[in-house]
Amino acid sequence: MTNHIEPVVQPSTPAIIADKLRAAIGDGELKPGTQLGEAQLARRLGVSRGPLREGMQRLTQEGLLVAFRNRGLFVVDMTPDDVRDMYLAREAVERAAARTILDGDHVGAGDALLEIVDQMGLVGTPEKVSDLDIEFHQRLVELSGSPRLARMHQTFITETRMCIHALDESYAKSDFREQEHRMLAEAIRSGDRERTDQLLIEHMEDALARLIDTPVEEAVV
Known part of the structure; x- marks a missing residue:
């Protein structure tokens, strides 16, 4: 018998942030080569820096963001x-x-x-x-x-x-x-x-x- 009364699983905040940033990159709102500032993004998204960093880390692992030492995170530039x-x-x-x-x-x-x-x-x-x-x-x-x-x-x-x-x-x-x-x-x-x-x-x-x-x-x- 199927149990329909179960806890509702909601996407985590970092996953939601990653989805929003991924969509912004894909739609050209965040253009290739754009540097991502944590403070500004956190304000725009209405989140704290912890979940934001985790969300950005996911996109770094996917290759959509690239980290440069002492410079920060940038949207990848597609050659x-x-x-x-x-x-x-x-x-x-x-x-x-x-x-x-x-x-x-x-x-x-x-x-x-x-x-x-x-x-x-x-x-x-x-x-x-x-x-x-x-x-x-x-x-x-x-x-x-x-x-x-x-x-x-x-x-x-x-x-x-x-x-x-x-x-x-x-x-x-x-x-x-x-x-x-x-x-x-x-x-x-x-x-x-x-x-x-x-x-x-x-x-x-x-x-x-x-x-x-x-x-x-x-x-x-």
């Missing part, structure tokens, strides 16, 4: 090599997630992803399409049911958001994002393993090339 490396790791996570989905209810997963793709054709700005682009990939990994893949992917998605905000002009060039995502969702829905994997690889190569504004042959390492 083209960093972007390449991030996409290498992100591709591995999403391909693993897709394989797991294809072992289960791939039809339901494909339908869920196609709902997001359908919204891409209805929104009117590149910024909104980018938001749905990110949502598609987050949902893809969530549908795998793997908490570990989701945790790793969370950092990569934040870094992707950083890149989009920093390089929005080159990223917005593509008019084919809806088509690319639809093809991928349909491949997953059909259960086609080989096509799904190949489309994911090509999709990552295209996104990487747009973000660093170089030809695909030069962009992928």
Whole structure:
């Protein structure tokens, strides 16, 4: 028998702080290279420095913040090599997630992803399409049911958001994002393993090339 009367588990204050800082970094509110001042952040968040330091330490472990001795904590600055490396790791996570989905209810997963793709054709700005682009990939990994893949992917998605905000002009060039995502969702829905994997690889190569504004042959390492 299920016991529904249990203590309510609330996220810890450091976890909430980490989530808020992660969102601020991803949305460009805290830009790459920005130094984080403890006193100012504590005032803005309405918290004491202890939980704030713990929350920032979590982001340091994720690689979103970097500590310099005698200088403090800074938002990581994504170089083209960093972007390449991030996409290498992100591709591995999403391909693993897709394989797991294809072992289960791939039809339901494909339908869920196609709902997001359908919204891409209805929104009117590149910024909104980018938001749905990110949502598609987050949902893809969530549908795998793997908490570990989701945790790793969370950092990569934040870094992707950083890149989009920093390089929005080159990223917005593509008019084919809806088509690319639809093809991928349909491949997953059909259960086609080989096509799904190949489309994911090509999709990552295209996104990487747009973000660093170089030809695909030069962009992928």
